Amino acid sequence: MIKCQNCNNTIDTDSVFCKYCGSKIESEERKYTILKCNQCQAENDLDADFCKHCGSNDLIKEEQTDFEFLAKYARFF
Numbered sequence: 001m002i003k004c005q006n007c008n009n010t011i012d013t014d015s016v017f018c019k020y021c022g023s024k025i026e027s028e029e030r031k032y033t034i035l036k037c038n039q040c041q042a043e044n045d046l047d048a049d050f051c052k053h054c055g056s057n058d059l060i061k062e063e064q065t066d067f068e069f070l071a072k073y074a075r076f077f
């Protein structure tokens with residue numbers, strides 16, 4: 001169980017949104033880092049030297065939220 005940072009109620013660990021106040025639960029586990037191409041915005045593997053999509057070496061690290069996880073649960077809200 002985790003605590004909602006907004007209303008302090010105890011909610012399930014796998015909750016995406018607090019069921020009491022509806023605020024979004026930020027969890028480190030749902031964040032991951034990608035290597036994003038600054039030219040074509042394609043996502044690349046973290047160890048890539050060049051963009052697999054356009055071949056550019058202008059790659060930037062970016063922190064992402066696991067949107068697939070959110071999408072899976074989005075229909076419940």
Ligand SMILES: [Zn+2]
Nearest residue numbers: 004007018021
């Ligand atoms: Zn809450």
Ligand SMILES: [Zn+2]
Nearest residue numbers: 037040051054
């Ligand atoms: Zn690219």
